[in-house]
Amino acid sequence: MTDVQSEVTAFLARLDERNATRGAEPTWIAARRQAGAARFEALGFPTRRDEAWKYTDVRAIARGDFALTDSADFSPPSAAALTLPLEAHRLTFVDGVFSAALSDLGELPRGVAVLPLSQALAENHEAVGGPLGRLTGVEFSPFSALNTAFMEEGAVVRLAPGSVVEKPILLQFLSRANGKPVMSHPRILVEAGSRSQATLIEHHVGESEAANFTNLVAELMLDRGAILTHYKLQEAALGDLHVASIHVEQGRDSRYTSFNLNLGGSLVRNDLIGELNGEGAEANFYGLFYGQGRQHIDNHTLANHNAPRTFSNENYKGILDDRARGVFNGKVVVKRDSQKIEGFQSNANLLLSDRAEIDAKPELEIYADDVKCSHGTTTGQLDEEAVYALRTRGIDEQTARGLLTLAFAGEVMELVDLDAISERVELAVAGKLPERFNLAGLVEASMALHDE
């Protein structure tokens, strides 16, 4: 017990140091900080005795010693190499600190605001105080409490009713290889007005030696008829620790599509919660996680059908190699009197190594009778007959396995509209199958064969 206490105290001491150097703040922020700290102190870090953390051990975070940083220095050429090659309205954060130099918002359409949280607070803190924390309170988890206690920076996106953002909005989070690991607690706040439309990309990437702790909270509010596509591409360094809580609130006839693509991080936990509050609201949760080495990737999703005639559709694919461990926990809840609901859930996992492990728990909690809900989960290995079929056609075994692995991920990846992202993922998955799969090589080989 004393152990747990000292872990909590270390983080709170860090907070006290920070508070001492911080200037005057609006009272509501100070109050929430306090509430977050108090809640975190009461809860402590979750242990495996907590049902929601049964398969995920967060001691790597709890026992870590993380500093806070104010520097956003990052070499521009290496940042450019990491940035997704697409035209976008871009905000860049380095270890959680906003970097104006690496940001490029370009020209935003009328009625659309994309700005760092610090700036939004400076301009009109009251406009932020209302929505911030409305979906993700300090009660949600020890990590959301911790985030609330530390929150300083992040992104605020406001879409006026009827506005359409053609180019994606890219929020780029860079992680540096620091002498001492640092932590950051970014907030993302999206208010999508009625019938507005946008694509949001959350990109986590960094230097390969980085070993920082990111504890993100995102709140996305979709008003009537709003359409938001949210890509989360998490390809942080293999030493990074990443925890994210994403809450989505959906009004009538709105549509939210999430692509939760996780390739990096040593310990990753994502909570994605959709509140379908208005009739006709639709939520699509697509996910892909690829683990290797000793990576641990945990995805929790929850679709709350709070209104009749709401739809949710979920498809998560997991690929695990070496000693990686994956967790999938999907839940569909249908409230009483939420009739005419459709909720589908599918999770397929591929184990490439004998020591890889997957813990899957697809849940349904249903209190209405006129519903169509189903879930399916499979776990298996590559089909040896398919491997054989490819080999009889002159493809070597390694390539055949690589191809089939990519094909397995394909079901989710083919829904990705942005080539820059799907290429990054496919290349990463292919690249992470060393010597096994090389798309370019394969194309060359087949062309050579054709020429002959």
Next chain:
Amino acid sequence: MASQEMEQLVRREYKEGFVTDIESDTVPPGLDESVIAFISNKKGEPEWMLEWRLKAYHQWLKMTPPSWAHLEYPPIDYQAISYYSAPKRPEDRPQSLDEVDPKLLETYEKLGIPLHERAALAGVAVDAVFDSVSVTTTFKEKLHEAGVIFCSISEAIRDYPELIKQYLGTVVPQADNYFAALNSAVFTDGSFVFVPKGVTCPMELSTYFRINAANTGQFERTLIICEEGAQVSYLEGCTAPMRDENQLHAAVVELVALDDAYIKYSTVQNWYPGDEDGKGGIYNFVTKRGDCRGDRSRISWTQVETGSAITWKYPSCVLRGKDSIGEFYSVAVTNGRQQADTGTKMIHIGEGTRSYIVSKGISAGRSNQSYRGLVKIGPRAKGARNFTQCDSLLIGDQCGAHTFPYQEIGNSTATIEHEATTSKIGEDQLFYCQSRGISEEDAVSMIVNGFCKDVFQELPMEFAVEAEALLNVTLEGAVG
């Protein structure tokens, strides 16, 4: 759509509700070491058994009741329960059916189980349990010829201490969980089956449980052992009289299958579910586990759960032996304010182990039902295979159906499939039947029986008939 007759059928009173008036030899409510000593003494147990019970009791004192299940019930006062109740005259037990207390036989008559007929015609040996003490055991001779031991656990403790010492508590340890620990401390009766090497039990074995005497929890302990190549099919069925106080039932069932053995365990459970408001009714907190210890062994659980106010039950298989097989077939029906949290655990340890799970849940009225299952594949379970299907059928808009399947897979050569659906009886299906002159009620019954078919066909013949009838009675009129 719900017509008035249906309303009436829903309100139908529990048919099996009556109390047999037999003077019980009951200890005052409460639990301490002296009560355990009393039970042990009453059963004429050896010293080591009392020690075993006390060890469990001390473990139990340190434990807290589980709270993770999707159930709601007020805390149970374990000191308000009487832990022993036996029909009078335990010393001069009846030697044959003729000597059995006629009131008891009457009770069975009311339940529609004419013992003589059943025993003679169906060829079933019945070890009837009436409030904790076995009163009659039939077909002992025939079983004896085959070398099969089938008796109450108390007799087994006296007559076969070596077997008990070797196997009791090896599948469900004393401190396995709160209710199992309680059971280990205070169990009063249950069945013991031992099928020796190479023997196929010549008949299906059956025990009828019946809870009687107010305020008495019934703590059954069943142990079934199948040696190499042996086979047995065991039937368990129960009904209980109507009563207003919640009765606790915390049974433990242990199955041990050695090489090539096959145990089939079937249950039909129709205990009193409580009245319309959920008052009364049995709390059924059961620990059932089978251990496929031998290679190529097979354990199959089949259950039809229609009764009890609360069901907390997860018949499980530990698949230790190479190529062993675990099966679980379940139909659970809840109506009124019943709550059920049930499912199975399949623990794959050995190579080439296979498990198959089919769970059908039907919720009606204001009931809540959860499927909670675990499929765990250990690192050494090469080529393990699991298929799980759990379907829920909702009848009415006030009920709930939930699924909590856990999968822990630590072996890449394993193949795991899980499917679940939740739906209601389609209006088009009903219309289709009705347009062919089938009444709404018959149509519902047809559809529901079709929904449960995969499970019913696993039941032994006489149970299957009973199960279908039970299902129809439980659900009659619940359609809207």
